[in-house]
Amino acid sequence: MSATDLQNHPAARALAQRHRLRVWEGLPWLLALACYFAFPRYLGFGTEILITVLFAISLDLALGYAGIVTLGHAAFFGAGAYTVGMLAKNGIWTEPITGLLLGAAVAGLIGFLSGLVLLRTAGLTLLMLTLCFMGLLEESANMGADFTGGFDGLDSLPIKPIVGMFEFDVLYSKTQYLYVLAVLFVCFVFTRTLVYSPFGHSLTGIRENTLRMHAVGAPVERRLVICYTISAAIAGIAGALWAQANAYVNLSTLGLDRAATVLIILVLGGYGRLYGAFVGAFVYMMLEHFLSKLYPEAWQLGLGLLLVVIALFARGGILGIGEELRRRFRGWRNKP
Amino acid sequence: MTVLLETQSVSKNFGALRATREVSFKLEEGARHALIGPNGAGKTTFINLLTGVLPPNSGKVLLKDRDITQMAQAERVKLGIARTFQINRLFRGLSVLENVYMAVAERVGAAPKMLTPAGAQRDVIDESMQLLESLKLADIAHHTIVGLPYGRQRLVELAITLGLKPEVLLLDEPAAGVPSAESHIILDAIDALPKTIGVLIIDHDMDLVFRFAKRITVLVRGAIFAEGTPKEIGANPDVRAVYLGQATQHG
Amino acid sequence: MIFGIDVISTLLGGVAAGMVLFIVSVGLSVTMGLMGFVNLAHGGFAMIGGYLIVLAMNRLGMPFVAALAIGFVVVAAVSTIFERLLYSRLYRATELDQVLFTIGLVFMMIASVTLAVGPETQPLTLPTWLQGQINLGFISYRTYSIVLIAVGTVIMLGLWLGFERTRMGAQIRAAVDNRRMAESLGINITRLFTLVFAFGSGMAALGGGLGAEFLGLDPQYPLKYLVIFLIVVAVGGLGRITGVFYASLIIGVVDFALKKYLPQGGTVFIYGMTILLLLWRPQGLFGKST
Ligand SMILES: Nc1ncnc2c1ncn2[C@@H]1O[C@H](COP(=O)(O)OP(=O)(O)O)[C@@H](O)[C@H]1O
Numbered sequence: 001m002s003a004t005d006l007q008n009h010p011a012a013r014a015l016a017q018r019h020r021l022r023v024w025e026g027l028p029w030l031l032a033l034a035c036y037f038a039f040p041r042y043l044g045f046g047t048e049i050l051i052t053v054l055f056a057i058s059l060d061l062a063l064g065y066a067g068i069v070t071l072g073h074a075a076f077f078g079a080g081a082y083t084v085g086m087l088a089k090n091g092i093w094t095e096p097i098t099g100l101l102l103g104a105a106v107a108g109l110i111g112f113l114s115g116l117v118l119l120r121t122a123g124l125t126l127l128m129l130t131l132c133f134m135g136l137l138e139e140s141a142n143m144g145a146d147f148t149g150g151f152d153g154l155d156s157l158p159i160k161p162i163v164g165m166f167e168f169d170v171l172y173s174k175t176q177y178l179y180v181l182a183v184l185f186v187c188f189v190f191t192r193t194l195v196y197s198p199f200g201h202s203l204t205g206i207r208e209n210t211l212r213m214h215a216v217g218a219p220v221e222r223r224l225v226i227c228y229t230i231s232a233a234i235a236g237i238a239g240a241l242w243a244q245a246n247a248y249v250n251l252s253t254l255g256l257d258r259a260a261t262v263l264i265i266l267v268l269g270g271y272g273r274l275y276g277a278f279v280g281a282f283v284y285m286m287l288e289h290f291l292s293k294l295y296p297e298a299w300q301l302g303l304g305l306l307l308v309v310i311a312l313f314a315r316g317g318i319l320g321i322g323e324e325l326r327r328r329f330r331g332w333r334n335k336p
Numbered sequence: 337m338t339v340l341l342e343t344q345s346v347s348k349n350f351g352a353l354r355a356t357r358e359v360s361f362k363l364e365e366g367a368r369h370a371l372i373g374p375n376g377a378g379k380t381t382f383i384n385l386l387t388g389v390l391p392p393n394s395g396k397v398l399l400k401d402r403d404i405t406q407m408a409q410a411e412r413v414k415l416g417i418a419r420t421f422q423i424n425r426l427f428r429g430l431s432v433l434e435n436v437y438m439a440v441a442e443r444v445g446a447a448p449k450m451l452t453p454a455g456a457q458r459d460v461i462d463e464s465m466q467l468l469e470s471l472k473l474a475d476i477a478h479h480t481i482v483g484l485p486y487g488r489q490r491l492v493e494l495a496i497t498l499g500l501k502p503e504v505l506l507l508d509e510p511a512a513g514v515p516s517a518e519s520h521i522i523l524d525a526i527d528a529l530p531k532t533i534g535v536l537i538i539d540h541d542m543d544l545v546f547r548f549a550k551r552i553t554v555l556v557r558g559a560i561f562a563e564g565t566p567k568e569i570g571a572n573p574d575v576r577a578v579y580l581g582q583a584t585q586h587g
Numbered sequence: 588m589i590f591g592i593d594v595i596s597t598l599l600g601g602v603a604a605g606m607v608l609f610i611v612s613v614g615l616s617v618t619m620g621l622m623g624f625v626n627l628a629h630g631g632f633a634m635i636g637g638y639l640i641v642l643a644m645n646r647l648g649m650p651f652v653a654a655l656a657i658g659f660v661v662v663a664a665v666s667t668i669f670e671r672l673l674y675s676r677l678y679r680a681t682e683l684d685q686v687l688f689t690i691g692l693v694f695m696m697i698a699s700v701t702l703a704v705g706p707e708t709q710p711l712t713l714p715t716w717l718q719g720q721i722n723l724g725f726i727s728y729r730t731y732s733i734v735l736i737a738v739g740t741v742i743m744l745g746l747w748l749g750f751e752r753t754r755m756g757a758q759i760r761a762a763v764d765n766r767r768m769a770e771s772l773g774i775n776i777t778r779l780f781t782l783v784f785a786f787g788s789g790m791a792a793l794g795g796g797l798g799a800e801f802l803g804l805d806p807q808y809p810l811k812y813l814v815i816f817l818i819v820v821a822v823g824g825l826g827r828i829t830g831v832f833y834a835s836l837i838i839g840v841v842d843f844a845l846k847k848y849l850p851q852g853g854t855v856f857i858y859g860m861t862i863l864l865l866l867w868r869p870q871g872l873f874g875k876s877t
């Protein structure tokens with residue numbers, strides 16, 4: 001093959017165009033905007049979903065791309081939420097957008113420092129460490145009642161209007177919804193850029209085969225710590241948004257429940273796929289919203305069953321099933 | 337001749353097992369050196385000591401007279417030591433091209449880039465494609481590793497390593513599992529490398545070893561048993577007794 | 588002297604709690620060490636055992652000891668089915684898959700128990716011979732705690748002898764240390780896994796019943812105590828019976844003492860120590876380094 005043949009080789013072209021935007025990628029955003037007009041009474045719930053999407057995206061970066069199996073990601077969500085909460089409650093900082101940046105910075109710093117020591121381990125030890133680290137933060141927040149409000153948390157947070165103009169909407173969350181959607185969009189564009197970059201490619205390499213990454217000369221630990229820090233910062237933004245949108249923080253932001261839920265959401269949608277976070281959060285929260293109050297046991301039973309089935313048969317989650325079906329359909333159509 | 341890689345009496349123990357015993361070894365510039373020995377002799381362990389996968393219990397590893405005994409794997413790679421694994425270590429969910437891209441991007445320093453797409457690194461893609469072409473892998477460049485025949489995977493393993501443009505190339509049984517009709521691809525690829533590179537190859541295929549090597553070291557139970565030119569080794573009755581006879585029986 | 592008595596009673600209480608931790612966790616440690624399986628549903632087997640035992644007593648009027656035996660046997664049998672049908676498919680899967688699968692199981696167990704029995708805590712009424720205090724000469728202490736200590740010690744000794752002295756114990760130890768080597772020696776790993784899993788789950792059931800009196804027994808049990816069981820196993824070292832025993836006692840005593848003297852910061856202390864320990868020795872306090 002000549003040099004130009006090689007450049008036009010399908011594999012080379014596929015790699016060169018891997019990051020291009022697909023038409024359907026506009027869909028989630030159009031739907032989210034449509035919901036704003038179609039369901040004005042459900043925007044509080046919608047805001048919750050969007051925040052969960054962002055949180056799940058942050059986990060996807062660490063778990064889905066770099067393969068860091070963590071059960072303690074709520075540590076960073078909580079760190080962002082408490083940063084905003086404590087600053088606002090004490091009247092130190094109430095401006096929302098810079099508040100997000102502060103939440104990201106604190107969560108990112110905690111992610112960096114903990115990642116520096118935790119990410120030297122792997123497997124079960126890492127799992128335990130992330131779990132214990134989150135427990136440590138949760139208990140500290142519980143104990144430091146003078147600052148964190150302890151078990152009750154902090155409520156009635158005074159948050160300034162966004163860019164000084166748009167008041168947070170207590171009743172219908174209209175402002176919150178658009179604000180969160182905008183932040184989600186920015187963070188998503190950043191994450192998308194990251195996972196398609198050479199850096200993101202090398203994270204995939206670490207996930208697929210760590211030993212080989214060492215053997216091609218990649219500074220594996222440094223890459224993991226950077227990824228973990230970014231992931232923590234994004235989780236911190238999600239937590240900060242949660243505190244601002246609800247005007248309160250409490251221990252639920254830091255608990256095993258939240259960490260397990262976001263993991264389940266990501267896996268349900270499909271991890272390592274960017275859009276799994278959207279699908280998972282939407283499906284999970286809709287089901288939970290409509291089932292868990294009416295039939296709480298049935299919901300839990302069904303959720304458990306779903307997890308078992310995913311672990312045994314459908315590791316790609318909903319998106320993975322979709323891809324599989326599409327491939328089969330194509331194979332069937334292409335048959336002579 | 338300058339010495340590229342050298343060990344001074346390195347030893348490695350796994351509990352009571354002495355897998356490497358005071359091995360002093362030199363790999364020179366332009367060397368075509370073979371390391372042979374029965375299964376379990378400690379050949380792979382020795383490569384692991386050279387590349388920093390394992391720390392030795394005692395002794396030193398030197399690269400161009402510089403002590404690298406304590407150096408991490410990745411840093412050694414940056415200094416020009418690259419290896420293939422006896423058992424494939426590939427990015428199994430990625431395409432062949434993406435596998436090689438990983439190594440080339442790392443070598444040219446493109447890998448840390450966060451804000452430009454991987455696909456925009458045309459130079460990395462082009463170089464990876466050319467490498468695949470030279471190993472007759474271009475036609476399967478877009479295949480995912482998982483579905484490939486083992487022999488093909490072996491060649492991808494080699495391609496990744498060559499993508500690092502090493503000065504010292506350590507090949508751990510590169511031809512094992514490759515159909516014999518294709519094993520010449522490996523030797524051709526090594527022949528095409530710059531002559532100054534030092535190559536150390538482990539293999540059980542004596543035809544391949546004797547065709548390739550200008551020097552042979554025989555390792556038995558972790559220690560150097562004999563060393564010399566292929567002729568000397570072939571004529572050494574002790575080597576024949578412990579190893580060569582055995583290997584011919586294996587076929 | 589008051590101070591001395593206080594310390595001794597704290598120790599006894601802590602050791603008794605530690606024994607329960609040991610009985611529940613030992614199976615988890617061996618299955619994790621042997622199969623490398625992250626079984627977050629282990630506490631679920633303890634809960635189901637606890638429910639069987641308590642319900643057998645409360646509703647069928649069965650004596651305590653007989654109920655314990657029934658709990659052990661039923662859970663061991665049920666877990667065999669689980670192991671053969673489900674767990675065994677995931678022995679080679681990633682940790683993430685194992686985590687998801689076992690969290691899913693926990694949810695299903697919680698929901699099933701809630702549906703079948705209800706969400707409220709099940710009280711365990713001890714038989715009269717276990718109630719009250721016993722005079723040890725230097726101190727008078729709760730009879731049940733002393734019995735727990737005795738039972739735990741006997742179980743420990745039994746397991747230790749079984750591990751050190753029987754063929755099967757030797758096989759398990761060999762398989763924990765080097766699975767491939769064990770397999771090449773002709774040990775039937777599949778059968779070993781099933782037996783160990785069943786036995787470990789049965790022990791968990793026993794622990795669920797024995798500990799119901801002070802750990803409580805409600806559907807949230809497997810999640811509530813998940814982290815503490817994992818900590819015991821991680822501190823003790825995977826697959827080390829004596830390691831789990833010491834770790835259980837240490838954590839039992841530390842937890843008990845902290846709850847008594849420092850009710851606020853106790854959990855923080857345990858989390859903090861576990862983190863430091865695992866960073867220092869990832870293989871646990873009593874695990875073998877590789
Ligand atoms: N990581 C390890 N832990 C324990 N023993 C090992 C390890 N790696 C290799 N060994 C043992 O060291 C000896 C040498 O192995 P190896 O270097 O793979 O031999 P070779 O490559 O010559 O066949 C063998 O007995 C093997 O079982």
Ligand SMILES: [Mg+2]
Nearest residue numbers: 379380381422
């Ligand atoms: Mg070998």
